[in-house]
Amino acid sequence: MPRSFTFGLTRSECNEMIEPGHEPQTVTRILFQDFPTWMMVTFYIAAIAAIIAFGYGCYVQLRKYRRGQALSLRNISEGLTCMIGDLLSHRSLKRRDHSAGMIHALIFFGFALLFIGTATITLEYDILEPITGWRFWYGSLYLWFSLIVDIAGLAFVTGLIYMMYRRQWLALPKLDYQRPDREPSEPDFDRSWYRREDWLFLWTLVLIGVTGFLLEADRLVWLQQDATVWNYRWWSPVGAVLAGLLEAIGLTSTVAESLRYGLWWLHGLLAFSFIGVLPFTKAKHIFTAMASLAIRDAKPAARLPEADLEANTIGYRKITDFNWKQLLHVDACTKCGRCHEACPANTSGFPLSPRDVVLTLRELANNSLQYGTLPAVESLQAVGDGINQVRVETLWSCRTCAACVEICPVGIEHVPLIVEMRRALVDEGEMDPAVQTALQNIQKKGNSIGENKRKRAAWSKKLDFEIRDARKEPVELLWFVGDYASFDPRYQKVAQTFARILHTSGIDFGILYEGEMTAGNDVRRVGEEGLFEHVAEKNIETLSGCEFECIVTTDPHSFNTLTNEYPQFGGEFKVEHATQLLNRLLASGKIPLERRLDRKVTYHDSCHLGRLNKEYAAPRDVLAKLGVKITEMPRNRDNAFCCGAGGGRIWTPDPLEMEKPAELRMHEAAEINDIDAFVVNCPKCMNMFEDAVKSTGNDKRLEVIEVIELVAACMDLDKVIPAAQENMEAESV
Amino acid sequence: MKILVPIKQVGVLDEDFEIRDDGRDVDLDYLDFELNEWDDYSWEEALRLQEEFGDAVEIVPLAVGPEEAEEGLRKCLAKGGERGIRVWDDAMQGSDPMAVARVIAKVAEREQADMVFAGALASDHGFAQTGVSVAAQLGWSQVAVVSKLDYQPGDNSVKVNRELEGGLEEVLSVQTPAVLTIQLGINEPRYASLRGIKQAKAKPVEELSHGDLGLSDEDVGEAGSASRVRRMYLPEKGQAELIEGTPAEQAERLVEIINELKGVA
Numbered sequence: 001m002p003r004s005f006t007f008g009l010t011r012s013e014c015n016e017m018i019e020p021g022h023e024p025q026t027v028t029r030i031l032f033q034d035f036p037t038w039m040m041v042t043f044y045i046a047a048i049a050a051i052i053a054f055g056y057g058c059y060v061q062l063r064k065y066r067r068g069q070a071l072s073l074r075n076i077s078e079g080l081t082c083m084i085g086d087l088l089s090h091r092s093l094k095r096r097d098h099s100a101g102m103i104h105a106l107i108f109f110g111f112a113l114l115f116i117g118t119a120t121i122t123l124e125y126d127i128l129e130p131i132t133g134w135r136f137w138y139g140s141l142y143l144w145f146s147l148i149v150d151i152a153g154l155a156f157v158t159g160l161i162y163m164m165y166r167r168q169w170l171a172l173p174k175l176d177y178q179r180p181d182r183e184p185s186e187p188d189f190d191r192s193w194y195r196r197e198d199w200l201f202l203w204t205l206v207l208i209g210v211t212g213f214l215l216e217a218d219r220l221v222w223l224q225q226d227a228t229v230w231n232y233r234w235w236s237p238v239g240a241v242l243a244g245l246l247e248a249i250g251l252t253s254t255v256a257e258s259l260r261y262g263l264w265w266l267h268g269l270l271a272f273s274f275i276g277v278l279p280f281t282k283a284k285h286i287f288t289a290m291a292s293l294a295i296r297d298a299k300p301a302a303r304l305p306e307a308d309l310e311a312n313t314i315g316y317r318k319i320t321d322f323n324w325k326q327l328l329h330v331d332a333c334t335k336c337g338r339c340h341e342a343c344p345a346n347t348s349g350f351p352l353s354p355r356d357v358v359l360t361l362r363e364l365a366n367n368s369l370q371y372g373t374l375p376a377v378e379s380l381q382a383v384g385d386g387i388n389q390v391r392v393e394t395l396w397s398c399r400t401c402a403a404c405v406e407i408c409p410v411g412i413e414h415v416p417l418i419v420e421m422r423r424a425l426v427d428e429g430e431m432d433p434a435v436q437t438a439l440q441n442i443q444k445k446g447n448s449i450g451e452n453k454r455k456r457a458a459w460s461k462k463l464d465f466e467i468r469d470a471r472k473e474p475v476e477l478l479w480f481v482g483d484y485a486s487f488d489p490r491y492q493k494v495a496q497t498f499a500r501i502l503h504t505s506g507i508d509f510g511i512l513y514e515g516e517m518t519a520g521n522d523v524r525r526v527g528e529e530g531l532f533e534h535v536a537e538k539n540i541e542t543l544s545g546c547e548f549e550c551i552v553t554t555d556p557h558s559f560n561t562l563t564n565e566y567p568q569f570g571g572e573f574k575v576e577h578a579t580q581l582l583n584r585l586l587a588s589g590k591i592p593l594e595r596r597l598d599r600k601v602t603y604h605d606s607c608h609l610g611r612l613n614k615e616y617a618a619p620r621d622v623l624a625k626l627g628v629k630i631t632e633m634p635r636n637r638d639n640a641f642c643c644g645a646g647g648g649r650i651w652t653p654d655p656l657e658m659e660k661p662a663e664l665r666m667h668e669a670a671e672i673n674d675i676d677a678f679v680v681n682c683p684k685c686m687n688m689f690e691d692a693v694k695s696t697g698n699d700k701r702l703e704v705i706e707v708i709e710l711v712a713a714c715m716d717l718d719k720v721i722p723a724a725q726e727n728m729e730a731e732s733v
Numbered sequence: 734m735k736i737l738v739p740i741k742q743v744g745v746l747d748e749d750f751e752i753r754d755d756g757r758d759v760d761l762d763y764l765d766f767e768l769n770e771w772d773d774y775s776w777e778e779a780l781r782l783q784e785e786f787g788d789a790v791e792i793v794p795l796a797v798g799p800e801e802a803e804e805g806l807r808k809c810l811a812k813g814g815e816r817g818i819r820v821w822d823d824a825m826q827g828s829d830p831m832a833v834a835r836v837i838a839k840v841a842e843r844e845q846a847d848m849v850f851a852g853a854l855a856s857d858h859g860f861a862q863t864g865v866s867v868a869a870q871l872g873w874s875q876v877a878v879v880s881k882l883d884y885q886p887g888d889n890s891v892k893v894n895r896e897l898e899g900g901l902e903e904v905l906s907v908q909t910p911a912v913l914t915i916q917l918g919i920n921e922p923r924y925a926s927l928r929g930i931k932q933a934k935a936k937p938v939e940e941l942s943h944g945d946l947g948l949s950d951e952d953v954g955e956a957g958s959a960s961r962v963r964r965m966y967l968p969e970k971g972q973a974e975l976i977e978g979t980p981a982e983q984a985e986r987l988v989e990i991i992n993e994l995k996g997v998a
Contacts, residue, residue: 309928429923436924530928
């Protein structure tokens with residue numbers, strides 16, 4: 001026997017597995033043993049029918065994707081490598097739900113081995129043997145095969161049964177399909193058909209597994225007189241145990257023989273039905289999830305797609321406006337509910353669940369793009385109040401915090417979907433009046449607040465030194481101040497403090513004064529692509545005319561767009577967030593620290609610095625260097641809960657009767673006992689939390705403070721500030 | 734049916750501004766121009782009728798003003814409408830609402846418009862006269878300060894609401910052709926995206942002079958106006974003073990003021 005067919009065992013070891021007197025060739029499973037011809041013929045007809053149905057289903061799905069817009073992918077090999085890593089490690093499934101991930105791994109690897117096993121038998125029986133007369137599925141290889149596939153089957157069935165338990169008895173809220181964007185009276189509110197599909201899926205697979213084991217056990221009982229079968233039964237341990245049980249309840253060889261056909265057909269037909277309908281059911285995630293993971297974008301929410309402003313339309317209105325990649329992404333959703341649970345809008349009761357946006361688009365695609373011809377254009381509309389349409393208020397509820405994108409185990413990119421649909425709304429002029437005001441302010445004045453552009457640097461007049469004008473002289477560090485640091489009274493103080501830190505540390509820095517416009521991060525996320533391009537190009541033009549080494553900004557929103565999006569328009573600059581710069585300066589000893597702070601705080605990751613740009617360390621390192629002790633909130637780093645101000649929501653007041661995301665976050669912080677401050681690194685977070693700390697009644701206990709202000713306190717700069725601040729306060733009275 | 738919508742680019746004052754040397758207006762350097770807020774609403778009302786009834790309704794924005802006024806037309810055209818009209822020449826400088834109305838009336842005749850939707854007033858000078866003067870020139874019926882409008886193409890009358898003092902609501906039926914001056918809040922004007930504004934540059938704007946409309950030099954400008962701005966000035970500031978400084982300094986200044994007023998000094 002060739003070594004390769006014995007899993008590396010030597011002949012003598014093989015001989016120990018096969019009893020003396022048994023020819024290895026006889027130790028195998030005879031397929032279709034004693035089957036009448038008509039059964040064989042029927043079996044093959046059913047098999048071919050299932051494969052044809054599967055092939056047609058795949059064709060229909062691919063045709064559906066191809067009805068989306070064209071898109072060419074970059075870095076396919078990188079995506080594939082990453083996807084294989086995801087599959088093998090199951091890391092995307094284990095995140096924040098370890099047990100579900102582990103159990104899914106049992107099902108996945110069990111299924112994969114069972115599939116490989118079945119395919120191996122088909123390869124020998126239907127292809128190699130008929131053509132070449134060559135067999136390999138016998139003897140020791142057969143026994144090892146039996147053992148491995150038996151264990152795989154056990155893993156598979158155990159995993160499925162746990163999933164049933166999870167659905168039925170754990171009753172996780174994220175597995176509840178009731179929608180926040182529909183009223184209970186609406187037909188698609190609870191989508192009970194999804195639950196039926198889930199159960200059908202689980203039961204089908206469980207029954208395929210269980211009937212497989214029963215069939216195995218039944219064969220053992222039936223052929224118990226055959227030593228080449230019975231003596232090797234423990235190589236299929238599950239079958240052997242079951243056979244023992246069946247015997248114990250009185251199953252005889254004869255009865256087993258008669259039961260066998262029924263079981264066999266049940267098992268076979270279930271499996272064929274599963275294969276045949278797979279492309280039209282939840283089961284298709286076997287393929288679509290892998291594909292979706294492989295075609296992921298590296299920064300789907302941090303770098304939004306460009307648009308052709310000269311085209312007749314912009315953004316997505318119809319399902320056919322989405323590109324094939326997006327249609328495939330939405331087809332990968334397994335309704336696991338992780339995005340639903342992570343979404344700040346959904347959590348605070350806004351009519352948005354990222355899961356439901358994805359599922360709505362999927363249903364629309366399935367209903368309109370799976371047939372031979374495309375339906376009338378009205379049936380393709382993605383935005384509207386009908387069934388399988390995304391509502392306008394849903395789109396405006398999004399804060400583009402990317403919590404959904406971050407946690408999706410199958411790599412769905414929700415944020416670009418929402419922004420593209422917003423682009424179409426903006427093009428039609430449809431938006432909240434408050435957003436309209438902000439955008440008109442930017443059109444007219446270059447800032448969202450509506451202040452005169454000449455007053456952009458007015459905050460700097462309170463300093464006892466003059467900040468250099470980066471437009472007029474070369475500077476090492478160009479500080480892009482941003483709208484909120486320029487105009488928001490609370491954050492102006494942070495801007496002044498940051499200026500003092502840089503000045504005291506002897507850093508050569510300058511600002512653009514009234515030459516600076518809003519960076520446009522939120523303009524883009526609202527969907528006003530034309531205005532975004534305009535401000536981006538203006539800022540790039542201004543920046544290109546200055547001499548500097550690096551841009552720094554205290555605003556993570558500006559940081560994000562400058563870093564990730566300006567390059568799309570030719571603005572390639574080195575950009576640092578203030579906390580990164582401070583961390584660097586502290587490490588090199590350039591910042592003269594007078595004392596350490598003995599404070600206990602909690603730290604809130606802003607979405608734009610954290611999730612979107614993966615900078616979790618720098619602000620924490622800065623605090624550690626100051627001696628500040630952080631107690632983390634339960635949701636931190638990639639799971640941080642958005643303050644609610646992203647995606648242009650800072651411009652839209654949240655309804656009074658609702659508990660705002662920032663208030664929920666403040667409750668979370670207030671659960672921590674011995675802290676006295678809530679540390680932020682973003683002007684928009686500061687704006688939100690300054691309100692939330694008061695409205696939740698935590699303002700006596702918790703101070704909302706910027707990382708920058710804590711650095712200044714260690715430099716004893718806060719001792720110098722009061723005079724200047726008093727002046728300001730007096731003026732604002 | 735054709736609706737003519739006269740619009741105006743109004744000057745918005747900077748915080749610090751100066752009066753022109755002749756003392757009759759604000760120095761242009763200190764003005765930012767934007768579309769008069771009321772005209773956003775009148776254009777939106779026209780757009781809605783146009784969207785509701787399609788080709789049965791044509792809407793045309795009209796600006797009587799210099800080149801800067803074209804920006805306002807583009808903003809309107811970004812939202813809808815296929816063409817605009819701008820009337821201006823040097824002789825029209827100094828036109829008061831009467832003279833401007835004469836021009837608008839001529840355009841309405843030339844366009845064979847069925848209705849004119851004007852903003853109730855313009856935020857810069859606030860005469861609230863242009864719209865009603867157009868009606869007088871044309872001999873059409875008119876309703877001022879309309880807060881709700883109900884019209885079906887083909888009807889020879891339009892139903893409008895007006896808000897009166899004390900929360901009263903008045904409903905009127907007006908014969909067409911008519912001039913309606915539109916009040917704020919009649920609708921929610923949509924947003925004009927920057928992309929839309931840029932694309933609207935491809936839409937034609939017909940440029941006319943007063944001569945093209947058959948008006949003589951005496952009909953426009955100061956010659957054709959019934960009123961003339963004599964002087965524009967900032968009244969003396971009131972007595973309010975913001976007291977700055979430390980509490981002690983503030984108290985000191987307060988005592989000083991009290992003594993001044995009492996004539997102690």
